[in-house]
Amino acid sequence: MRRVSVLGASGSIGQQTLSLLAAYPGRYRVVGLSVHRRIEALSEWVSLFSPEWVAVTDAEALSEARSRWGQRVMVLSEKEFYSHLESDPGDIVVNGIVGSVGFWASWHTLQHPTAVLALANKESLVFGGKWLAPLRERILPVDSEHSAVFQCLQGENTESIEKLILTASGGPFRGKKTEDLRLITPEQALRHPVWKMGSRITIDSSTLMNKALELIEAYWLFAVPQEKIEVWIHPECIIHSLVLFHDGSMKAQLSLPDMRLPILYALSYPSRVSFRQERCKLPEVGGLHFESVDESTFPSLRFAREALQRGGSAPALLNAADEVIVEAFLKGQISFLEIFDWLEWTLSQPEAFLDPENPVLLAEVEKEFRQKLRVHLRLSVHAG
Numbered sequence: 447m448r449r450v451s452v453l454g455a456s457g458s459i460g461q462q463t464l465s466l467l468a469a470y471p472g473r474y475r476v477v478g479l480s481v482h483r484r485i486e487a488l489s490e491w492v493s494l495f496s497p498e499w500v501a502v503t504d505a506e507a508l509s510e511a512r513s514r515w516g517q518r519v520m521v522l523s524e525k526e527f528y529s530h531l532e533s534d535p536g537d538i539v540v541n542g543i544v545g546s547v548g549f550w551a552s553w554h555t556l557q558h559p560t561a562v563l564a565l566a567n568k569e570s571l572v573f574g575g576k577w578l579a580p581l582r583e584r585i586l587p588v589d590s591e592h593s594a595v596f597q598c599l600q601g602e603n604t605e606s607i608e609k610l611i612l613t614a615s616g617g618p619f620r621g622k623k624t625e626d627l628r629l630i631t632p633e634q635a636l637r638h639p640v641w642k643m644g645s646r647i648t649i650d651s652s653t654l655m656n657k658a659l660e661l662i663e664a665y666w667l668f669a670v671p672q673e674k675i676e677v678w679i680h681p682e683c684i685i686h687s688l689v690l691f692h693d694g695s696m697k698a699q700l701s702l703p704d705m706r707l708p709i710l711y712a713l714s715y716p717s718r719v720s721f722r723q724e725r726c727k728l729p730e731v732g733g734l735h736f737e738s739v740d741e742s743t744f745p746s747l748r749f750a751r752e753a754l755q756r757g758g759s760a761p762a763l764l765n766a767a768d769e770v771i772v773e774a775f776l777k778g779q780i781s782f783l784e785i786f787d788w789l790e791w792t793l794s795q796p797e798a799f800l801d802p803e804n805p806v807l808l809a810e811v812e813k814e815f816r817q818k819l820r821v822h823l824r825l826s827v828h829a830g
């Protein structure tokens with residue numbers, strides 16, 4: 447039986463993972479769960495799985511969790527959580543934490559000699575790809591595009607890759623021009639046409655920043671130069687990504703859009719387990735369509751390429767800035783189009799030209815930059 451920990455258990459990825467684990471009781475044993483503060487989302491799962499530990503990273507919620515479950519399970523603080531990940535994380539750790547803070551859970555998990563990291567938290571690689579990439583043999587992608595590429599690469603030699611092609615739905619504003627985007631509200635941007643996800647990734651899908659972060663993620667996961675990574679808009683979201691090989695053949699992975707599939711693939715890899723859900727019937731889909739990205743309206747991919755080319759602190763700051771900028775947009779502090787202006791501004795700042803030698807130093811640069819940006823965006827300045 448595989449021992450599994452689910453980090454970010456109260457979130458969209460976390461909850462989908464837990465419902466899958468509940469559906470295969472003889473195959474998996476849930477040993478650990480983490481949340482930041484929404485402990486009520488765990489009540490049902492703690493009763494169902496009786497995990498060995500629950501980690502709560504917010505101090506106030508931690509004391510509430512200790513009084514609630516302290517008699518039955520080990521309730522870990524953030525510091526205890528990280529050291530537990532190094533000593534006994536389980537066989538597979540699903541990282542569904544949102545934001546670059548998720549890097550630390552990935553990092554500590556991979557310090558364990560054998561644990562496998564099922565990675566949904568793309569920010570781990572965007573923030574600290576340089577430090578995680580040497581351990582990539584033990585990283586299984588959960589992001590649907592990267593899972594698709596990973597599935598296409600089974601049995602292949604990575605030297606025969608000519609291109610990785612990540613697909614993108616195009617988000618709710620596909621086909622719109624800059625002029626049409628001036629008055630977009632958060633409510634409109636939160637209405638994703640296909641996927642139901644957390645709010646940050648949904649806004650990132652509408653700006654294509656999600657795809658920009660995925661481009662950086664693919665670069666580190668598959669060790670392919672960025673010139674070999676393309677993005678195509680594919681509104682049906684049936685093909686989750688493709689690989690073009692140097693003999694001209696292409697492989698693609700197709701399925702109905704359902705995050706439980708890549709999660710299950712990572713949980714069961716290298717096997718596949720039976721999953722009785724609706725099948726993709728291509729004759730009913732009718733047609734599959736593809737477009738190039740309109741980078742003059744949606745410049746996010748250009749920012750990602752520039753950040754990757756520059757290296758050092760640039761990708762981490764682009765991501766950190768995006769987290770803050772999305773918050774400012776959701777709070778009505780800036781307009782939709784200003785998201786792009788602030789991302790571009792970020793790459794022009796001196797902090798985006800540094801090359802910290804370890805993740806702790808990078809985290810300091812990132813933290814200070816967030817505070818600076820929060821002041822510029824008239825957001826409250828806090829410790830996070």
Ligand SMILES: NC(=O)c1ccc[n+]([C@@H]2O[C@H](COP(=O)([O-])OP(=O)(O)OC[C@H]3O[C@@H](n4cnc5c(N)ncnc54)[C@H](OP(=O)(O)O)[C@@H]3O)[C@@H](O)[C@H]2O)c1
Pocket residue numbers: 453454455456457458459460480481482483484485503541542543544545547566567568569588589590641642643644645646647705
């Ligand atoms: N949702 C999807 O379909 C999807 C698809 C592909 C990739 N991803 C990636 O998966 C990750 C999670 O996305 P999501 O949509 O599941 O996010 P979400 O619904 O917002 O959930 C985020 C989780 O992270 C936890 N968290 C937040 N701040 C934290 C902190 N400071 N320290 C520790 N944990 C913290 C949250 O805990 P609380 O609830 O207690 O705050 C929650 O459990 C993201 O990197 C996203 O890009 C998501």
